[in-house]
Amino acid sequence: MTSTTTHTKDLTPIEQLEKLDQSLSALGFSEALIFWDSATLAPKNAVNGRSETLVHLSEFYYNTLVNEHIHQVLIDLEATKNDLNDLEKSKLQFFREEYDKVACVPVDEYAAFKGLQALSSDAWEEAKEKNDFSIFEPYLQKVIDFQRKYIEYRNKGGHPYDTLLQDYERDLTVEITDQFFDRLRAVIVPLVQKIKDSGVTVLSPFEGVSYDVKNQKQLSDLLLEKLGFNKDSGIIAESVHPFTMNITKDDVRITTHYYEDNILSSLYSTIHECGHALYEQDIDVALGFSRLATGTTMGIHESQSRIYENNVGRSRVFWETYFPLLKNLFPDQLGDATPEICYKACNYVRPTLIRIEADELTYALHIMIRYELEKQIFEGKLNAKDLPSAWNELYQNYLGITPDSDAKGVLQDVHWSEGLFGYFPSYALGSAYAAQFEVAMNKDFDVNKAITDDQLILIKNWLADKIHKYGSTKTPEEILLIATGEPFNPKYFTDYLLKKYSDLYNLG
Ligand SMILES: [Zn+2]
Numbered sequence: 001m002t003s004t005t006t007h008t009k010d011l012t013p014i015e016q017l018e019k020l021d022q023s024l025s026a027l028g029f030s031e032a033l034i035f036w037d038s039a040t041l042a043p044k045n046a047v048n049g050r051s052e053t054l055v056h057l058s059e060f061y062y063n064t065l066v067n068e069h070i071h072q073v074l075i076d077l078e079a080t081k082n083d084l085n086d087l088e089k090s091k092l093q094f095f096r097e098e099y100d101k102v103a104c105v106p107v108d109e110y111a112a113f114k115g116l117q118a119l120s121s122d123a124w125e126e127a128k129e130k131n132d133f134s135i136f137e138p139y140l141q142k143v144i145d146f147q148r149k150y151i152e153y154r155n156k157g158g159h160p161y162d163t164l165l166q167d168y169e170r171d172l173t174v175e176i177t178d179q180f181f182d183r184l185r186a187v188i189v190p191l192v193q194k195i196k197d198s199g200v201t202v203l204s205p206f207e208g209v210s211y212d213v214k215n216q217k218q219l220s221d222l223l224l225e226k227l228g229f230n231k232d233s234g235i236i237a238e239s240v241h242p243f244t245m246n247i248t249k250d251d252v253r254i255t256t257h258y259y260e261d262n263i264l265s266s267l268y269s270t271i272h273e274c275g276h277a278l279y280e281q282d283i284d285v286a287l288g289f290s291r292l293a294t295g296t297t298m299g300i301h302e303s304q305s306r307i308y309e310n311n312v313g314r315s316r317v318f319w320e321t322y323f324p325l326l327k328n329l330f331p332d333q334l335g336d337a338t339p340e341i342c343y344k345a346c347n348y349v350r351p352t353l354i355r356i357e358a359d360e361l362t363y364a365l366h367i368m369i370r371y372e373l374e375k376q377i378f379e380g381k382l383n384a385k386d387l388p389s390a391w392n393e394l395y396q397n398y399l400g401i402t403p404d405s406d407a408k409g410v411l412q413d414v415h416w417s418e419g420l421f422g423y424f425p426s427y428a429l430g431s432a433y434a435a436q437f438e439v440a441m442n443k444d445f446d447v448n449k450a451i452t453d454d455q456l457i458l459i460k461n462w463l464a465d466k467i468h469k470y471g472s473t474k475t476p477e478e479i480l481l482i483a484t485g486e487p488f489n490p491k492y493f494t495d496y497l498l499k500k501y502s503d504l505y506n507l508g
Helices: 002-008 013-040 044-065 068-079 086-103 107-130 133-154 160-168 174-198 213-227 263-281 298-312 316-329 339-345 360-378 384-399 425-444 447-452 457-466 476-484 491-504
Strands: 234-238 244-248 251-256
Touching: 013 044, 013 068, 013 086, 013 244, 013 251, 044 086, 044 107, 068 086, 107 133, 133 160, 133 360, 133 384, 160 174, 160 360, 160 425, 174 360, 174 425, 174 491, 213 234, 213 263, 213 316, 234 263, 244 263, 251 263, 263 298, 263 457, 298 425, 298 457, 298 476, 316 339, 316 447, 360 384, 360 425, 360 491, 425 447, 425 457, 425 476, 425 491, 447 457, 457 476
Parallel strands: 234 251
Antiparallel strands: 244 251
């Protein structure tokens, strides 16, 4: 980075930090485009070139961040921290944390891991397609080995898995997550049992019926418009696994997947990904081209997708309001249906194998299974080869069902192939944050009335003002205080589940 040093020698330390931010943002921009391409249009054989490119790009990233010059800039700024404004302080903290996180890993290992991620997700895709875990197993073991080493390099103390949890949710530990899941389990397990005992079955107009893909696409477009998605700063495309790629706040790309025999899949993945997209699009323009101009943590990000998917999209009032819109697009399929039937059908609780198709109540059990497995991997109790049988055993324990293939079992999620260990708990945390946000929002305006009035924009405006605009300049704790006036309280979520499902299944 000698050229950077020459160019920047006349800059003040804060100007040098700004320059670092912009250089790393440019690399982030390039990487994001590569990932977008790999998940949408790139041909199969592109993987080798992509893997090579990512090795070199991550080497650039590493060397731009980790060097004597930047080290000194951080020290100088920390010594004069009181002279910085709030945004500058946030940037300093962000890059100090990023520096410490990256600098402890040798550059060749850091870069090699990026290359491995590309090869590993490719192997996972093939393994899933062929229902053959052995194709993926050696890659998964390498990914696990790297993460174990990475935990050692970072040497944070505590439970080894804490280090990975904190990559996705600041300050999260195994101890806190165990307590959170214990609370959830104490409410969800008896509730699922009562629902099973109630003998209620739901006749779904969405099952065994074909929904034309062309009209599903039209529905996605209509929903995006109502939710407030800015089409000049975002697009929707198709991919096998729906996701959101935030390139900048003005270029937020989401995907969905259309199945003729499962309209709820595209309906809810479009709403979910749009929730992520609104977060990114509504970040304050003042943050500029910056690494901080993105959502603060995965837990908060998931709260924004899940509040739309579940609290809004799986509510009775949503179906009362938007049923005519669906019926208009699918008059034959929904001729005999009513909003109430659709509401019950999209909240039909039963044990299923696939996480992303699960109902809102059993969903958390899918997350707990993954959490238990990851915890055991990083306690050194499980390796790649043990995962298919450990997976099946936990599905039997938690949900009373066993997958008949690894494709529907241990191979179903992309996360492990990309090394995203520690990510899954963010989904459950996101649901819990969402419940707390909804209660706070209702103190400012009647959320159900906004939905009834076809004014989803009021929800977007509230979230933008309380959460989105801050990007990564606030921690989850600070966001919760700003938006709800109190720290995180999972009771909002358990109360929400108890009320919703007692009513749905007449549990009295
Ligand atoms: Zn999500």
